[in-house]
Amino acid sequence: MSSADNGTLLRAGGVMHRYGDLTAVNDVSLNVRRGEVFGLLGPNGAGKSTLIGILCGMFAPTAGSVHLGDVPVTPGARSAKQRIGVVPQDIALYEKLSGRQNLRFFGRVYGLGGRRLRERVEAVLDVVGLSDRGNDRAETYSGGMQRRLNLAAGLLHEPELLILDEPTVGVDPQSRNHIFDSVERLNQDKGVTIVYTTHYMEEAERLCDRVGIIDHGKIVALDTPRALIESLGGGVIQIGIDPGQAEQVTEILAALESVQAAGPGPDERLLNIEAESARHALVDVMQAMNAAALEVETVRILEPNLESVFLRYTGRSLRD
């Protein structure tokens, strides 16, 4: 998906963020490589927006640090911020102003002026396909068009790192495809490094070179989508059990021929069972449990996709 330059562009080390008693980001360390599309996949409330806010210097973390190349990213670090583009999750526009007025404003804020500003405004309007609506007030745009303008505003100053926070939430399919195309083109044609958060696994699978799975403020897994999915093996069955019987159940199931491995799941009530073929193994598992008079409270077969990877690590669905 991208060039093979693997130098690290953005580095976060031991980042923590607390809102009062709530720990929204919990000891996150990650490296974003130059030229890649890095995904952050997690459900609502996982801490994605908070982490992103810290990555782009909107606010300082409670602990830890972020570097862009060798430069620390902090709220006061103007030169670092100048190299980063942000597309916030909420529409970050002035509704009363036209699309062009919005873009001219944000362009000036990033130091553009004169002819260059005019050229960039027209260029980004073209990228997001809004050239013909540029003089209308932003409040007259559809939700999808507002999202596209929101994206355009982050591109004006040609940042080398673009951070997008759930850019497709509440967007019609046409606008969504437009946003995907824009992101892919920016990455492939312009070499822009991208951090992309989402709670849609399809987006992470389609767009991202590497994905960090985030839940309760922690990165629970981080790899390429393929490697994450392959880590599920042929298939994973997740069963709910009585925690007191975990050891006994693990022993019985591990002994089954169709089961490759059985081990603790994301919490004590869940057990992950890996098998060559999840469907075959399920029959054996249920028989064995029945024979031993052990209760099975829930059963899930995890399909080979990121949704399953998330379930495997968190025991919860992305779409809760």
Added chain:
Amino acid sequence: MRATLAFTIKEFQVLVRDPGGLFVLFLMPVMFMVVFSLALGGLFEEGAARGSARALEVPVAIGGAGEVAEQVVEQLDATQGLAMVREQNGQPLTAEKVAQLVADGEYPVGVVFPEGLTALLEDPRILRGEQVQPLEVAVIVDPATTAQVTGPLEGALSAVLQQVVGRRLGEAGAALWFEQVAVGLPAEVRERLAALMQQGGQGGGALPVTTRRQVPPGVEREQFPDQFQQNAAGYTVMGVFFIATVMIESIFVERRSGAMRRLRAAPVGRAPILISKLVPFYVVNLIQIAIMFAIARLAFGLDLGFVPALIVVSAALALVATGLGIALAGVARSETQGTGLAVIVVLTTSALGGVMVPRFIMPEAMQQIGNITPQAWAIQGYQDVLVRGQGLGGVWLEAGVLLIFAAVFTALGIWRFRFD
């Protein structure tokens, strides 16, 4: 610098695109000014009408003013609603006595004729068309009285003076004319005499007698605003301060907006944002003031006096208003709290500062308290120009005090300003 410009342009664009709030800001003080001026104008006439039922008693000192003064007083006495009081306890009133009576509050207004009034009108220099030092008929006014009470007297007095003095001059001119005609004067002198006669006949032109309002000796203040001067200055000052509500709204809307999140990630400090929350509103205030005075001038014929002095006061006043806005925005926890606070603060200080009711009729203690409001200083500054006809020298003190208010408020606002 570019960012500051960007923010300021953006702020203007937002203001222009959403003029609803500003419209109220412009309309409200205009409405106050118009409604109250018309309401007081009504009172003015009503007061005169009421006078027919109960005449206004006016002590008058004739002294050595002579026959002309006697005639004027006679005519005033014959005027409906006026009763001239010439003596007390059988003694003719003196100038000192009239001042005393007014100062003691026994009468709201008195008249003192100048010594030698009749003699002046017979001065041959006048008949030759030469300049003479005009004499003043003093209208002694109790500062606690409003224009509604003294107005009818002042109107009648100047009308009667014009008539009596004018006729005198006309007669004198005619006498001179006939006396001199036999001798045959040069055409130039004849023309001047003819003009003099005409002037006397019409009762127009510059008379060698003027009236002047004054307070009894020992009582402060000299000139009093009429209702237009009072309302134009007062409601302009009050209206300017309502910019605070618009500023607070703008600042809180900005803080709440998604755009703020993007701006926090942008390479800008808070100075450009802060400046953009001051400059456009300052300009709005100046426009607002210009509209108010333009309406007062065009609709009510208010004499604006020395305009640069008005501008100096206005420039300082607008700084106080934007300073108050940013300070209240910094202090308030929410938008609703902020705008509510602004309305209370503005109305209270406006009342204390003499917007609705002139301060000179307030009790002494209230006048003292009023001195700590910027409105009092601004109104005084405006009235120095509008009422007392002063120039730049007359307003520097008020402008200076306003600048101190502005500095304190703005410093508080900058210190407390948050954009998250």
